[in-house]
Amino acid sequence: MNQAHLRKFDLTGRVALVTGASRGLGAAMSRGLAQAGAEVILNGRDAATLEAQAEKLRAEGLACRVSAFDVTDGKAVEAAVAGLGPIDILLHNAGNQHRAPIEETTEAGWHSVIDTHLTALWRLSRLVVPGMKQRRRGKVIATGSLASDLGRATITPYASAKGGLKMFIRALAVELGPWNIQCNAIGPGWFDTEMNKPLLDNPEWLAMVQRRCPAGRYAQPEEIAGTAVFLASGASDFVSGQMLFVDGGVTASMS
Template sequence: MTDLFDLSGRTALVTGSSRGIGLALAEGLAAAGAHVVLHGRDLDRLRREADSLQATGAAVSDVAFDLTDESAVRDGIAELVGRVGAVDVLVNNAGMQLRGPFTEFTGADWDRVIATNLTSAFLVSREVARGMQQRRRGKIVNIGSVQSMLGRPGITPYAASKGGIVMLTRGMCADLGPSGIQVNAIAPGYFATELTSALVDDPEFSAWVERRTPAGRWGRVEDLVGAAVFLASAASDFVNGQVLAVDGGMTAVV
């Protein structure tokens, strides 16, 4: 049974993986046997994390390119494939958040969030999927959010981008499924990371999260690893176009 989850011999690219959820997912995929490729913008931090992961015995590479620039994505994926080989598993994790009243978001704010959270997943997936189609197999995992399904004040561009991730996932399933490629999404709930530290440290907000979540706590990044390994492995070969909420039950209750 464990062979179903074995990623030995697979290369997995995780975008936005120099910290937080992306790094935890990369570590989990490496523990399952994959050669992981870390991606980020801070090259020094990226190299430090790659060295740290390599020290555990994992097979690790790193790559840096601008996910929102079409030509940079094309060149970055080509360079990566030439250096480490074909990408078997892609995890589109890179993202950002801006908070503010709806009427005060600028067009530039909107464009930045959509480009980082949604357009980047399209651009990277398109490049990687071309090789997957030739090999007639591949796994793509898009990282959505509870905001893919639920709205909250102050984060409309983010919610729109994560809602888009769900339909991007389903559209890619329709287009790529016949080529033996599975495309699914993970929708994390509220997770304690560097990027959410201000919210975690806010007693009122933390109390709301704990009351609103049946599990009664914030998510920990390691809570996402099992879902990622499942969707990256042979265990999910007949799972396609689905959104797996890892949210402690938040989206299951009112």
């Protein structure tokens, strides 16, 4: 690949806001964006945890800053985003889970998951998109899931949120295309993250993953970073409205 092609992946001069950036996939994608040249704004609810993650990036010579706020708190989001300056890349990765049979799913649990994954994406998008329109460029990226397409017992709030997220991204891509703004989602498969620890500790679940996933294993968080860089960069300027699965082949397999 020649240097001109490589420059399409260069994020120098771009500012990326990454929610849920203190650990797991959010931390890995933040590092990837920063390594590609972006200044990354790390978001999460706990300022101390974010600062610890930021120090790791700064120790590598990477540009980042911290903005701690709860993505489900509308007033806090508006106040924080207003003080961040222009955002070129929005990567909404904040997430949570509420595992329970439908009859045991609480209303609070339902709203917590929907608000974190889906309502927050709407809220953040409506705040950063006007600036993107003015500059006639921008990238909106959301972390989806296998559950955006595939159902599983006891996660109806999560599957509903991730399915809605997929269609939100598709609709937004159509709306914002005339302003040269691309909107896409990343669909992680089974990754070795803190949120998945209850599953990782279950031998039956691990055996299922090894059988069901053509790659035969869980993925490590850093394996998602390249996809985030691609979707945030000029290399994806004609890619919009897509859910790009990073799943080791799970969604391609019937087994």
